[in-house]
Amino acid sequence: xxxxxxxxxxxxxxxxxxxxxxxxxxxxxxxxxxxxxxxxxxxxxxxxxxxxxxxxxxxxxxxxxxxxxxxxxxxxxxxxxxxxxxxxxxxxxxxxxxxxxxxxxxxxxxxxxxxxxxxxxxxxxxxxxxxxxxxxxxxxxxxxxxxxxxxxxxxxxxxxxxxxxxxxxxxxxxxx
Ligand code: S6P
Ligand code: ZN
Numbered sequence: 001x002x003x004x005x006x007x008x009x010x011x012x013x014x015x016x017x018x019x020x021x022x023x024x025x026x027x028x029x030x031x032x033x034x035x036x037x038x039x040x041x042x043x044x045x046x047x048x049x050x051x052x053x054x055x056x057x058x059x060x061x062x063x064x065x066x067x068x069x070x071x072x073x074x075x076x077x078x079x080x081x082x083x084x085x086x087x088x089x090x091x092x093x094x095x096x097x098x099x100x101x102x103x104x105x106x107x108x109x110x111x112x113x114x115x116x117x118x119x120x121x122x123x124x125x126x127x128x129x130x131x132x133x134x135x136x137x138x139x140x141x142x143x144x145x146x147x148x149x150x151x152x153x154x155x156x157x158x159x160x161x162x163x164x165x166x167x168x169x170x171x172x173x174x175x176x
Contacts, residue, residue, distance in 0.1 A: 006057050011143055013096045013118055016064060023052035023064070029080070031072070036158060037080060039165070040073035048077050049132075056148040063144045067100065067134040074167040081131030081162060083107070085151025091130065093122040094143045099136030101175065103164055104128040107156075111163050113175055116142065129157055133166040135173035 011019050020026075029049050031042030042048065048070075053063040070077050081103070084091070093102060095116035102122045105111045106129075114122040124130045134140035164175050 011062075011064075011096070013141070016096055016141060016143070019054070019062075019064060020052040023054050025051075025053040027051040027053075034080065037078070037161075038072040038075050040075070042072040046070070049079055059148050060145055061148050061150070063146075064096075065132060065140075065142050065144065067098075067132055067140040067142075069098075069134055069137050069139065071168060074169070076133050076135050076166050076168065076173060078103075078133040078166070079131050080154055081129055081157045083129045083153040083156055084126065084146070085153050086126075086147065086149055088126050089147045089150035090126045090128075091124040091144055091146040091150070093124065093130075093132070094145075095120045095122075096141040096143060098134060098138050098140035100140040100142065101133045101135055101166055101173070103131045103133060103162055103166070103175070105163055109163065113164070116140075129162070131157070131162055133173075135166060 031046040032044035034048055047068055049067040051063055051065050068077055095118055100116050102114045166173055166175050
C-alpha cells in the first residue's frame with residue numbers, strides 16, 4: 001500500500017520564512033555555543049546562526065540556515081562545520097540570500113571552497129567536511145538538502161578545527 005502523498009512545495013528568496021514556519025526543528029547557535037570555534041571569544045549571547053529543519057521527505061532532509069552578518073575579531077561569522085557519518089552522503093547547498101563561502105576539507109587534508117551568492121549552488125561530495133561563512137553585510141540564507149540518514153560528526157572539527165579560515169583583511173574577505 002502506498003503512503004499518503006506529501007504536498008509539493010517551492011522555496012525561494014522571498015517565501016522562505018513560510019518554510020521556516022513549517023519546520024519541526026529550530027536550532028539557535030549563540031556565541032557561547034561556539035567559544036571553541038573562533039580564534040577570539042565571541043559575545044556569549046550574540047546569535048551567530050539559526051537552522052530550521054523540516055521533516056524528512058523522500059529520504060531527504062531539507063534545512064534552511066540563516067547565518068547572521070558580523071565577525072568575531074577579524075573572523076567572519078560561520079557555522080560549526082561537520083563531516084557526515086555516512087561515507088556516501090553528499091549534500092547540496094542553494095544560496096537564497098547574501099554572500100558566503102562554503103569551506104570544505106577531507107580527513108587527509110585536502111581543502112576547497114565555493115563562493116555563493118543568490119542563485120548559486122554548492123555540491124558537497126561525500127567525505128568532505130563543510131562549514132558556511134557569511135562574508136556579506138546581510139543575513140546569508142541557504143537551503144541544504146541531504147540524505148535522511150547522513151548522520152553528523154561534529155567531534156572531529158570541534159577538536160581539530162578547519163585548515164582554512166575566512167578573515168577580513170584590508171576590508172575584504174580573505175581565505176587564509
Ligand atoms: C546539514 C547541513 C546544514 C548544517 C547547517 C548548520 O547536513 O550541512 O543544514 O547543519 O548549515 O551547520 P552545522 O555545521 O552547525 O550543522
Ligand atoms: Zn552537512
